[in-house]
Amino acid sequence: MFFAGCSVSERYVNPLFEVFDGGDLVLSSYKDIEKDLTLIRVYFEDKSSEYLAVEALKSALQVLNLDIQVITGEIPDDDWKFAYRRHFKIEKIGSRLVTVPEWELDNYVVEEGRVGVVLDPGLAFGTGKHETTRTCLEYIEELSSLLGPQATMIDMGSGSGILSIAAAKLGYSNVCGFDIDPEAVQASKENAERNSVAVEYTRYALGKPNIKAPNERYDLVVANILGPLLIRFAAEIDLYVKSHLVISGILTEVYEEVLAAFTSLGYKEVSRKTSGEWSTGLLTR
Numbered sequence: 001m002f003f004a005g006c007s008v009s010e011r012y013v014n015p016l017f018e019v020f021d022g023g024d025l026v027l028s029s030y031k032d033i034e035k036d037l038t039l040i041r042v043y044f045e046d047k048s049s050e051y052l053a054v055e056a057l058k059s060a061l062q063v064l065n066l067d068i069q070v071i072t073g074e075i076p077d078d079d080w081k082f083a084y085r086r087h088f089k090i091e092k093i094g095s096r097l098v099t100v101p102e103w104e105l106d107n108y109v110v111e112e113g114r115v116g117v118v119l120d121p122g123l124a125f126g127t128g129k130h131e132t133t134r135t136c137l138e139y140i141e142e143l144s145s146l147l148g149p150q151a152t153m154i155d156m157g158s159g160s161g162i163l164s165i166a167a168a169k170l171g172y173s174n175v176c177g178f179d180i181d182p183e184a185v186q187a188s189k190e191n192a193e194r195n196s197v198a199v200e201y202t203r204y205a206l207g208k209p210n211i212k213a214p215n216e217r218y219d220l221v222v223a224n225i226l227g228p229l230l231i232r233f234a235a236e237i238d239l240y241v242k243s244h245l246v247i248s249g250i251l252t253e254v255y256e257e258v259l260a261a262f263t264s265l266g267y268k269e270v271s272r273k274t275s276g277e278w279s280t281g282l283l284t285r
Contacts, residue, residue, distance in 0.1 A: 001075055004053040005041035006061070006068045011251060011277045013038050014226050019063045022056035025049070093134055094141040097166055102194060115169050118194045119160055120187075131275035132248045136163050136224050138273065139246045139282055143220055144170040147244065151219040154178075154240055157249075158201055161188030163222050168197035172220070180205035206233040217242040224248040224280075227258045234261040241285055248280040255279040 008016065013029050020027050022042055030039045042053040050072055057070050090108055091099045100108055102120040110116035140163060144151070155164035155177030164177040165188075176199060179185050185203045192199040206229065221241045223230060227250040230237070237245070245267065250258050252274055259269060259281060267283040274280075 001043055001045060002047055002050060002053075002072065003041045003043050003075060004050065004057050004070055004072045005039060006057065006070050007037040007039050008066065008068065010036075010038050012064055012066065013040070014249060015064055016040060016060050018226055018229075020056065020060040022053065025053055025056060027057075091134075094138045096141050096170070097137055099162065115166070117162060117166050117169060119162060119165075119191050120194070131278040132224050132250075132280060133162060135273040135275055135278070135280035136222055136246055136248050137166055139280065140167050140172075140220070140222065141170060143244060143282075144172065147172075147219050149173065152216075152242075153220040153222065154218045156206070156221065156223040156237070156240075157225045158188045159184050159224075161191040161199065161201065163224065164188070164199050164201075165192055165195050165197055167220070167222075168192070168199050169195060174218075176200040176202070178202040178204035180208070206236050216240075220244045220246070222246045222248070227251060227254045230258045231261045234265060238262075238265050238267075238285075243285060245283045245285070246280065247283065248278075250279050250281075251277055252279045253277075255281070259283075 017027060026043045028041050028043065040057070042057050044050070044053050054070050054072065061068055090101065090104055092114070093099065096113065096115050097117060098110060098114045099117045099119060100110065102118055105118065149171045151172050152174040153164065153167045153172045158164055158177030158179045161177060164175050168175045177188060178201065179188065180203065182203055185201050188201045218240055219242050221237065223237055223246065230247055230250065245262070247258060247262065255272070262283055267285055270282045270284055272279055272281040
């Protein structure tokens with residue numbers, strides 16, 4: 001397996017994923033905790049694809065006005081397949097949740113009073129370590145008692161399925177999610193099975209009317225996507241909301257602009273959580 005890669009500040013990770021256009025090439029990110037940087041890599045199996053990979057990554061960096069050197073290399077297949085495991089550890093979140101890597105199950109017992117979410121994210125986004133995932137989980141936990149055991153929930157941009165699986169394990173009913181990435185949809189389904197919860201996942205994306213979308217309103221909608229996409233699709237997101245909406249994946253510097261897009265639709269901000277450079281908001285209709 002070969003790669004082209006670079007290291008960037010955490011704030012550029014989601015925007016890079018948004019603008020990257022590498023065709024069938026796979027883009028991945030891993031947080032380097034010691035250096036406070038995120039490692040970005042494009043993986044490819046054939047050395048002949050190196051030029052395309054380098055150019056695709058360079059193009060994405062240029063869109064974000066980042067002048068960063070792209071390096072290339074080769075790694076053993078096993079190292080590539082399981083590299084993400086080095087960055088995914090047991091995480092306690094809020095007062096009740098804990099995320100547990102599947103390969104740690106033999107070495108960890110979920111303590112009394114906590115709800116364990118067992119994951120193998122693979123290349124899908126969402127382990128509980130990222131600030132936006134963590135704050136969404138905190139809101140899902142806090143709202144579980146307020147909304148009650150019959151509350152319904154939809155996870156927009158499900159990634160690994162961590163948010164919707166946590167909701168199902170906390171007692172929400174009729175939980176579902178969607179993602180445009182078929183690998184993420186498959187990862188979500190596999191992780192739901194690992195946790196013995198019934199969550200329906202669909203391949204879908206906001207703004208894609210040619211793909212069948214879920215068709216009802218939910219007590220809780222969690223949209224952990226990029227700020228610009230939240231603004232662009234605010235009216236479509238509103239169609240899913242019965243009462244509560246969590247907006248996330250938003251750099252703090254653009255949060256007010258995102259909030260304005262929803263207040264113009266009749267939403268009111270209940271509270272917000274800021275962690276690092278990211279903000280997450282709880283809104284009601």
